[in-house]
Every structure is written in C-alpha cells, then in structure tokens.
C-alpha cells in the first residue's frame with residue numbers, strides 16, 4: 566500500500582535522507598548514518614609535533630548528508646596538517662562538497678589566506694556557523710556551488726584556485742558527470758586537486774571512467790595511507806590532461 570502525501574511529508578521531516586538510503590541493486594545510495602544528529606557541537610583535534618590544529622565543528626544532519634563530518638574529510642584534513650603551513654600559505658583554495666566545511670577550515674587554520682568552502686544552498690548556514698565558531702571569517706568564505714552549473718564569481722574571489730579539495734563526493738551516480746564538469750571548469754593542467762574518495766558501490770567505477778577522459782591521477786604519499794586503505798579510502802592527486 567502506498568503512503569499518502571501527508572504521511573510521506575511527515576516521514577521526510579523525521580528523516581530527510583530516507584530516499585537516498587533506500588537500497589537499489591548496488592546497495593544504498595548513501596551509506597547509513599545516524600539521523601539523530603541535530604545541532605551538536607564537537608571539537609576535533611589534529612595532532613602534529615609543530616602545529617596542532619583544533620576545530621570547533623557544528624554538525625547537524627538536518628540539511629543533508631553533508632551536515633556531519635565524513636571519514637574521507639577527516640583523512641584529507643589530517644593530510645593537510647601533515648603537509649603543514651608551508652603547503653597552503655601562499656595558495657588560494659576551493660573545496661567542493663564541503664558539507665560542514667571541515668577540510669577548508671583546517672586549511673585556513675594552517676594559514677591559507679583565501680579559502681572558499683562550497684556546497685549546495687542548504688549547507689550554507691552550517692558552513693557559515695563553522696567559519697564564525699573558528700574565527701575564520703577573514704580567510705574563509707562559504708559559497709553556493711552546485712556541480713555542473715556555472716562557477717560563481719563574487720568580486721573577492723579567485724576564479725582559478727591553486728588547490729581544489731574534495732572529500733567523499735562520489736556516491737550518487739546522477740552527479741558524476743556534474744562533478745567532473747565542475748572539476749574541469751575550475752582547473753587547468755597546473756591546478757593541484759586533492760581528491761579523497763571512499764569506495765562504497767560498484768557504480769563508483771563509472772565516475773572514474775568519466776574522470777579519466779579529462780584527468781590523470783595517482784595516490785599521494787601519505788604516512789597514514791595504510792591505515793585508511795583498510796577503510797577503502799584513497800587520497801588521490803588529480804591533474805587535468807592537456808588538450809591534444
């Protein structure tokens with residue numbers, strides 16, 4: 566028996582991600598996650614002998630799956646801390662699918678003067694909250710950027726970032742060509758792209774088939790690699806191919 570509209574709306578309110586978590590032949594579209602996280606505050610510490618980074622992070626699953634911190638985002642954050650301030654200090658950085666903004670905030674805490682954290686409109690509130698919680702409004706800007714749509718160009722922004730960051734952005738097949746399009750729109754063959762990926766579904770292969778047409782990649786050298794490989798996470802450095 567199908568649910569009527571009012572019941573559907575009630576269920577959506579109680580569990581906004583339920584449609585994405587229904588399984589198809591290849592498993593659930595997004596992984597199971599606790600949907601009871603509402604407006605919580607956590608403190609994440611990334612240890613390092615010379616530059617410990619501490620981030621206060623508001624998390625809230627209400628606006629969508631990006632409202633909580635995902636393991637690939639933590640892996641990418643730890644990698645930035647390992648690379649240290651000199652890696653980010655003279656770069657402009659744009660993060661795609663930032664969710665809470667964690668990775669971009671870590672880059673700013675390390676001293677990057679110009680970071681855009683970007684995502685879809687429902688995530689802008691939590692990204693802005695996290696910018697303010699960490700006193701980073703001088704260096705970090707939250708911007709709406711929907712993959713596959715034209716890149717926004719507010720006045721104070723670098724349209725071609727030196728470094729693009731993306732963590733856990735491969736999970737929903739209809740967005741695969743859109744994400745590749747946006748990576749391509751934002752980059753040249755000299756742009757660095759750090760792409761942290763968690764393998765979940767066989768269908769993810771289709772993303773890499775599309776990506777291969779425009780980009781090459783290799784695993785980055787990271788002393789922690791053996792740890793996160795066990796969780797099916799890879800940290801890739803992407804380069805845009807030169808046009809023939």
Ligand SMILES: C[S@@+](CC[C@H](N)C(=O)[O-])C[C@H]1O[C@@H](n2cnc3c(N)ncnc32)[C@H](O)[C@@H]1O
Pocket residue numbers: 629630631632633634635636637638639661662663664665667683684685688710711712731732733734740743
């Ligand atoms: C699994 S979450 C990862 C969030 C964050 N990077 C992390 O590691 O914690 C995927 C993110 O991609 C964003 N996203 C999904 N589709 C998108 C699209 N078409 N345009 C822009 N962002 C999108 C979601 O809103 C979400 O924040």
